[in-house]
Amino acid sequence: MITYYSEPLVVERAKDLCLYDTEGREYLDFFGGILTVIAGHCNDRITEAMVEQARTLQHVSTLFPTIPQVELAEKLAAITPGRLQKSFFTNSGTEANETAILMARAYTGRHEVVALRHAYSGRSTLAMSLTANYAWRVGGSGLSGVAHAHNAYCYRCPFEKTYPDCNLICARDIEEMIRTATSGQLAAFIAEPIQGVGGFLTPPREYFSIVAEIIRKYGGVFISDEVQTGFGRTGGKWFGIEHWGVQPDIITAAKGLANGAPIGATIATPEIADSLKGLTISTFGGNAVSTRTAKATIDYIESENLVENARIVGEYLRDRLEGLQDKHSMIGEVRGMGLMQGMELVRDRKTKEPAVEETKRLMDLARNNGLIIGKGGLYSNVLRISPALTCRRSDVDNAIGLLDRSFSQLR
Numbered sequence: 001m002i003t004y005y006s007e008p009l010v011v012e013r014a015k016d017l018c019l020y021d022t023e024g025r026e027y028l029d030f031f032g033g034i035l036t037v038i039a040g041h042c043n044d045r046i047t048e049a050m051v052e053q054a055r056t057l058q059h060v061s062t063l064f065p066t067i068p069q070v071e072l073a074e075k076l077a078a079i080t081p082g083r084l085q086k087s088f089f090t091n092s093g094t095e096a097n098e099t100a101i102l103m104a105r106a107y108t109g110r111h112e113v114v115a116l117r118h119a120y121s122g123r124s125t126l127a128m129s130l131t132a133n134y135a136w137r138v139g140g141s142g143l144s145g146v147a148h149a150h151n152a153y154c155y156r157c158p159f160e161k162t163y164p165d166c167n168l169i170c171a172r173d174i175e176e177m178i179r180t181a182t183s184g185q186l187a188a189f190i191a192e193p194i195q196g197v198g199g200f201l202t203p204p205r206e207y208f209s210i211v212a213e214i215i216r217k218y219g220g221v222f223i224s225d226e227v228q229t230g231f232g233r234t235g236g237k238w239f240g241i242e243h244w245g246v247q248p249d250i251i252t253a254a255k256g257l258a259n260g261a262p263i264g265a266t267i268a269t270p271e272i273a274d275s276l277k278g279l280t281i282s283t284f285g286g287n288a289v290s291t292r293t294a295k296a297t298i299d300y301i302e303s304e305n306l307v308e309n310a311r312i313v314g315e316y317l318r319d320r321l322e323g324l325q326d327k328h329s330m331i332g333e334v335r336g337m338g339l340m341q342g343m344e345l346v347r348d349r350k351t352k353e354p355a356v357e358e359t360k361r362l363m364d365l366a367r368n369n370g371l372i373i374g375k376g377g378l379y380s381n382v383l384r385i386s387p388a389l390t391c392r393r394s395d396v397d398n399a400i401g402l403l404d405r406s407f408s409q410l411r
């Protein structure tokens with residue numbers, strides 16, 4: 001295992017936005033166990049549903065439909081965009097993505113997949129092959145039939161252009177990539193609307209509509225990996241892809257879906273879902289406790305209007321982070337949407353040399369000051385800030401104060 005910090009933090013208990021270590025020290029949690037605790041730690045209503053289900057029925061496998069499973073599938077069909085109507089449940093984001101690629105291959109009868117550079121898709125061999133960050137492709141994984149296109153990393157544009165004069169060359173380049181690096185016969189394209197592990201890389205608003213048109217021209221289905229961006233995280237919409245005006249054919253979800261209970265979901269159009277024929281099961285997939293917890297999580301997000309809260313408090317967070325950027329020259333860029341905000345740290349704003357060691361030290365300083373945030377990016381120099389959607393302005397004020405102090409101590 002890898003763990004954060006020079007000395008691992010052993011967490012004993014948690015409530016709402018607070019973590020407590022084994023010595024009883026309190027931390028403000030602005031990472032939520034990697035964007036997973038979306039409705040606050042040990043949320044009372046969600047926990048009640050979970051416990052009640054644990055007393056009623058825990059497990060029968062996907063060989064038996066259960067009421068929690070069906071109710072969750074119906075809820076997902078209602079909140080996902082377009083004609084995404086059928087769900088298959090697994091245990092993780094990795095499996096959700098595996099299932100999506102499997103379905104796309106069954107539906108198209110083709111094999112080749114296009115993914116994006118800087119992507120993170122999980123830790124199976126296929127998911128690591130879709131992943132495009134060398135540090136996360138352990139064991140030399142690299143299956144055939146996967147090609148990687150340019151993403152929109154405007155801060156470090158691979159074409160050294162500037163938006164909008166660039167005319168979205170990164171998106172348009174995908175056509176040449178398909179023609180040169182694949183057979184032109186695509187099964188699928190898979191992408192995160194905002195790349196999470198990649199460092200909260202947020203594309204310009206036209207990027208995905210240009211890409212989707214090219215992908216569909218070559219017969220691929222569009223898979224939106226919403227493992228990090230799902231369920232209101234990006235503010236104002238249930239799913240990240242909805243901001244970009246593209247209708248996906250498949251959505252994959254995990255992390256925030258059940259507020260920390262293990263689950264993965266692949267939600268597809270009926271014709272894609274039904275194309276997968278033959279024997280397939282997931283022993284723990286659709287587990288009654290996980291699916292009931294997931295439904296309770298979505299209900300909670302809905303009843304507390306958290307998708308909108310993520311937009312409003314997210315804008316406030318963004319504003320305050322930009323205030324920090326004015327004060328601390330190490331913050332090269334602030335980017336993201338809603339309650340998914342990142343800060344790329346550089347040694348020099350002109351050369352943009354990644355501040356790798358400084359990011360590590362800042363993580364330790366923030367922890368010592370009582371604030372938990374995440375880290376990411378190809379160079380491990382991006383701070384990932386993503387509290388539960390229950391976050392209030394006063395929590396943001398507290399976090400900004402702790403971050404400000406940490407940056408000042410870094411000098």
Ligand SMILES: Cc1ncc(COP(=O)(O)O)c(C=O)c1O
Pocket residue numbers: 034091092093094095097120121122123192196197225226227228254255
């Ligand atoms: C965008 C994305 N997809 C897939 C995964 C894999 O999910 P899991 O770790 O649940 O297998 C992750 C995990 O971080 C992720 O961020």
